[in-house]
Amino acid sequence: MHWQFKRIFILISSLLFLLVVGTIGYMTLAEVEAIDALYMTVITLSTVGFKEVVELSHGGKIFTIFLIFGGISFVAYSLTYVAAFVFGGEFTEIMRRRAMEHDIDNLKDHYILCGAGSTGMSVINRFQKSDAKYIAIEINEDRVNTLLEEGVMALLGDATQEDVLEKAGIHRCRGLVTCLANDADNVFTVLTARGMKSDLHIVSRAIDTSSHKKLKRAGANNTLSPNELGGDRMAVMLLRPTVMSFLEITTHMGDIVFDIEEILITENCEFAGKSLRDSGFRSKTGLNVLAVKKAGETTLKPNPDASFVVESDDKLLVLGQLDQIDRLKRMIAIQTKGV
Template sequence: MDKPAERRLQDRRRAKPSLRKGRLLHVRSGLSAEKTLLVRIGIVIVLLTLVIAVFWFDRDGLRDNLDDHISFPDILYFAMITVTTVGYGDIVPVSHTARLIDAFAVTPIRIFIWFIFLGTAYELVVQRIVEEFRLSRIQKQLQDHIVLCGFGHSGFIAAQETVAKGHPADRVVVIDDSEDRIHLAAEAGFVGLLGDATSEDTLIKACVGKAKAVIVSTGRDDTTILVVLTVRHLSAATKIVASIKQEENIKLANLSGADLVVSPPRIGGYLMADAVETSHATPFLCDLMSAGGKMVLSERRAEADEVGRTMAEITGGMVVQVHSHGRNIPFTERNRYIIQAQDTLLIISPPGDGKIPSPAHPL
């Protein structure tokens, strides 16, 4: 996450404890299960070797009740049964030194090895079962949710605006490969999913097939396009909104399956150019795009009582554009164009003054 967004989340967390925390849908450790297991096996081997070495150098303090002779296989055998606390009594420490070594050197190693065994069993078996149960339970609740791929500065703003526009925070699934960002997303009330957004497995866990929309803002155009391709492969109907920086990559994102491509540099350029010649246009446009502004820009299907009227005759806001059967009807036609059934209206209105969007065509 960019520093400004991260600071805002951390400052808000310090200032006031969150009353509604999000959930971590799936958080992995830094090492894979195979690497974790290999590391712990290596630690156990080192500790067992240390125990064997200690008993071998102090073998005179041990007694074999069978043949009264301590060989290396006897030391290996005694080390194993001592560490595993089996203890058959056929080999026993008889000297004070051997008993002190067993009490103060071998016993802590034995306890540490058992902690490794129990921790590994919990992490690789019990914890995985618990995580799979939590994963399936949360997935059952995900329907018409929003999947946000990338929780950088743009992704953070997109998530905030999505909630401000009325979408529940616990229906926003944030995917990122940074564990810190995922925990920050959960602190902000979202569902955090740690993983690679280009991976089919990760996207399936996020239930992209049942999502209302997928917002892709990874910060890299190549990664964004790959995510778009993967999402479109998994779901032909899910709406995909992609953030693209380079002009030449916009066409590629569209061809990859994005329904709408947003170019922050282009939008920023437009706003800065307007700010040169005007003093109020840029603040108004920014206010218009924000859910917390004095005016809101909304999109909805035409109601039955609006069909047959002109754009200028619509109440509850100003219709600035109509999308009709693949055509965009501009504001200049507001006194001539007659609204038809199934038209989509783009309306500027005060917050709460517009009509409720039709469920058949969500915003």
């Protein structure tokens, strides 16, 4: 964008320079008033062929020849810029950014990712696998351009600033994850986001082990250290390889076979008010219920038996294939809207 403004500035400056030089030149050589001199400059540069205000001397005619060459050079430069702007991709890029800004304004129930470094890219991959709506905030312009080229909705800016979070639709989003390069920025982003939306679910990266408490005091619901998690998984791979093989399946670290998802049971859902056995949940969905979180409670009830009665507003933690999970989500959405 800076380069575009620079070229536009050059174009405007060149035009003004030609107008000033032409006006002063005609005032001196043709001895006419300023308005007449400006008029003669404009018709000369535009080559419209109108009659001169006064007859020109030999010096005036030579001056006009050079002024015409200056006008032709200006037009040629302008056409080159326009061609580069349209056919060089700049126009397409501007239109794409405007379309993206329109999409951002219409985002709702999405997730905000702060920081698109190595950890942030892993978050993006997970969002894409889960078909979640999201927007990334990144301060590095090259990374933003790369994300945009890959079709990722990305916003250039500092995630610690309220106006940037506002532009990303923080008041309409479902959650925020911050993966910035240092703990200080992560803490400040969490503080800012929590102050803007008190009920926002926030997950933050913790680089230093001592930062977990700071981030939670700042307002993070959950914190995670990629280094700690990576080291723990490496140890499990060595000590309990069979357990790790199962975790790879259920957490997408290996081939995409199964996934774990949280499902909200709505009032109009056919499973509400019935036991897992009576509702035929397993046979109808193909999913296994790993745990249940009752409405208004913070703890999970693991491994519910077949007699467990599912109620509206319960959240089920289910294990199964992605297409099975998607079918269940669509079915609940249809039943909710259909009544």
